[in-house]
Amino acid sequence: MDKRTSILRAAEKLFCELGYEGTSTRSIAREAGANMAMINYYFGSKEGVFVEIMTERIKAFGAQLTVIDEDRISPMEKLKKVIEGYAERIFLNTSFHKMMHRELSLAQRPEMYEKIKGAISTNLEVFEHIVTAGIESGDFRPVDVRMLIATIMGTISNVASSPGKVTGNTLDISNPKDRDILKERLINHLKELAQTFLEPKK
Amino acid sequence: MDKRTSILRAAEKLFCELGYEGTSTRSIAREAGANMAMINYYFGSKEGVFVEIMTERIKAFGAQLTVIDEDRISPMEKLKKVIEGYAERIFLNTSFHKMMHRELSLAQRPEMYEKIKGAISTNLEVFEHIVTAGIESGDFRPVDVRMLIATIMGTISNVASSPGKVTGNTLDISNPKDRDILKERLINHLKELAQTFLEPKK
DNA sequence: CAAAACTAATCAAACGATTGATTAAGACAA
DNA sequence: TTGTCTTAATCAATCGTTTGATTAGTTTTG
Numbered sequence: 001m002d003k004r005t006s007i008l009r010a011a012e013k014l015f016c017e018l019g020y021e022g023t024s025t026r027s028i029a030r031e032a033g034a035n036m037a038m039i040n041y042y043f044g045s046k047e048g049v050f051v052e053i054m055t056e057r058i059k060a061f062g063a064q065l066t067v068i069d070e071d072r073i074s075p076m077e078k079l080k081k082v083i084e085g086y087a088e089r090i091f092l093n094t095s096f097h098k099m100m101h102r103e104l105s106l107a108q109r110p111e112m113y114e115k116i117k118g119a120i121s122t123n124l125e126v127f128e129h130i131v132t133a134g135i136e137s138g139d140f141r142p143v144d145v146r147m148l149i150a151t152i153m154g155t156i157s158n159v160a161s162s163p164g165k166v167t168g169n170t171l172d173i174s175n176p177k178d179r180d181i182l183k184e185r186l187i188n189h190l191k192e193l194a195q196t197f198l199e200p201k202k
Numbered sequence: 203m204d205k206r207t208s209i210l211r212a213a214e215k216l217f218c219e220l221g222y223e224g225t226s227t228r229s230i231a232r233e234a235g236a237n238m239a240m241i242n243y244y245f246g247s248k249e250g251v252f253v254e255i256m257t258e259r260i261k262a263f264g265a266q267l268t269v270i271d272e273d274r275i276s277p278m279e280k281l282k283k284v285i286e287g288y289a290e291r292i293f294l295n296t297s298f299h300k301m302m303h304r305e306l307s308l309a310q311r312p313e314m315y316e317k318i319k320g321a322i323s324t325n326l327e328v329f330e331h332i333v334t335a336g337i338e339s340g341d342f343r344p345v346d347v348r349m350l351i352a353t354i355m356g357t358i359s360n361v362a363s364s365p366g367k368v369t370g371n372t373l374d375i376s377n378p379k380d381r382d383i384l385k386e387r388l389i390n391h392l393k394e395l396a397q398t399f400l401e402p403k404k
Numbered sequence: 405c406a407a408a409a410c411t412a413a414t415c416a417a418a419c420g421a422t423t424g425a426t427t428a429a430g431a432c433a434a
Numbered sequence: 435t436t437g438t439c440t441t442a443a444t445c446a447a448t449c450g451t452t453t454g455a456t457t458a459g460t461t462t463t464g
Binding site: 018019020021022098099101102104105106117120121124143144146147148149150151153154155156157158159161164165166167168185186188189190192193196197 | 219220221223224300301303304307308310319322323326345346348349350351352353355356357358359360361363364366367368369370387388390391392394395398399
């Protein structure tokens, strides 16, 4: 792994654990086994590292969404695939997801947030398109699309961020097997919710 | 307003906007119209200020715990009342709600974490009891209760934290009137969702 | 081919600014 | 006068960033 990449991975780890402000460039360099100056050499600034990490991740998710949207399956199957994909992705790295929401909920560092929000809203549009197309084709009944998206993403986000609220701390989330059980339960719930909520009334 | 109080209010405002790490004691003093030394004089440290703010809020939160559950109305009406109450409460002070989740997700400051979690889980139990009772009485069809709660709270939290994702930035959230429109839209969506999802199949 | 020129990568050291905290001295009410 | 409040000045530590020098590898040139 080259220095550039190891800086990215080290920074990601520390940002997740300690937050953006709580992570110093010195600690990033130490964790990456690199010199401090390399951070500015490759990314211009600490903020540049953060933006790079975020856009990297968001683009990967966007690519996944687009692939699903272009699949030749029914709107409901698409939606279920999106739910699965989103849940899988977030459960694969919950601490990153928490970090993203944490740092985005701050009103400061405007240019950085504009960039990231732009990438997110591109993804939202694909999501929205899937549901809207389903409504237009008559597969779904008409609903508040953006609110439905907020529900799906909000539920996944909520369960991933505080799994204890759901399991009542009977499961050990640090255990991959237990985490998988919770993830499947979440996916099932959301699929059923989507099915019930979107089914056209007869 | 005395200096002590104005420091608390100034710190709360800045913590909400900039996060804990992003807020300096100097900026708190400036915002409060007080000298820097007053912060350490009254609260011992920056963290002392933070702890004071949180305990203050949590106490107020616990005092206003709903008695909806004891109302003599149908389970569905109870649930809708809970949805309304929860949305109202969070929309009343979104920035504080965001800050709470932000600092909570960092897992630093463990004593605070436990305190807040305790307050939240008390509310969860009321919530859960309402839905469970509705299922037992046959008003609701059997569903994954905890997941449903995660959906409701997750949706509200999601919309409150990033309203732009829903409105597409066509509304000005800092405008109380626009914020009210969004809140009503959210409540309507969730009521409809609950109705559709929980309705027993014939 | 070999010398010269250039390039990207890396480093230790230092920059000025800012951090949270403390001090000693003054102001003011009781 | 005593004890509470308030101040400006200052502390050491740490922050993100920049610097100038050095290395190793590649290109260009004579």
